[in-house]
Amino acid sequence: MKNLFLIGFMLVSGFAIAQTEGYKVGDVVKDFALKNVNSKNVSLADYKDAKGYIVVFTCNTCPVAKGYQERVSALNSAYASKGYPVIAINPNDAGTVPDESFEKMQALAKEKNFSFPYLLDPNHIVTKQFGALKTPHVFVLSKSEKGNVVEYIGAIDNDAEGENPDKINYVQNAISDLSVGKKPAVTLTKAVGCSIKWKKG
Template identity: 75%
Template structure:
């Protein structure tokens, strides 16, 4: 499993600067509409009873993202009932990495029995709005009367390999704080994962 960290760090070193600065903690998020693996369009407005959202930019092929798939499913199972559903978005371009295609996304979602949306962002529009740079990269939103506000940005936890006995569960802690009516004690961490694969420009 140590190989996973090495691969992840090598992929991180290939980071592209093609994205915008994106949202910061405290910013209001613009709604979006993206195609899910079931061909239905999903937007934040669909979740009328949600208290917030766990928006995760992830993908099919990154070893780090793969290592987090079960933990992402666990987050959705635990926190959807508390009003914080997971919405996963694939930011990668299939023209650069063919295994990131919509069809491959459908296959993965079926194999892993995803119970959360797995959305395609084919032109990186939503990815750039958020300012995501890695897979996985998490943005926790809190629904307010004025709109959805960013309350946390960063990693799921501090343990990409899922083997640490001193794991700090950043996302779980943040949602628990929000559910208790408090601001998250930690609002930002460094997302660890593979660089996003942007469309090639001529």
């Protein structure tokens, strides 16, 4: 009996942890409606012809995220037309870091000519649903009958500095696999990034 109770407790606490940690590979993503830099709302469902999505949590100020800006643009140029558009979301709170404001996001999108939406996530609601913990943090999704399924979580590549001779393009590889009907060979990677600047208080 005592053991049974223990197992029950472990299951419950395991469930509680899973609830707070965000999506895992294989989970179905809840759609959202977030304000883009052009002030119009964007949802995953807006992309009727999409086969999937490259959701990138990125921001205005993190040096690592900035180092990846061009690579994120290149991903959208390469894959939006193939059915995998980039959706960028800024998880940071402008009250905590003023340079993360909506106006600064608009300025950045204009300056860097973003060809993809760059969305504001007030109160970190979508950030927490995904379980994004840093910038940049990528979630590759594929559209299925069940909904939009998480296929890959992690880094864009293993070359933050742009000098790795053994560079692996994780996101590109995941999409290559998905577009031929396979599951990505690598589904989870890690890289150093900036912590999310959560709202204080």
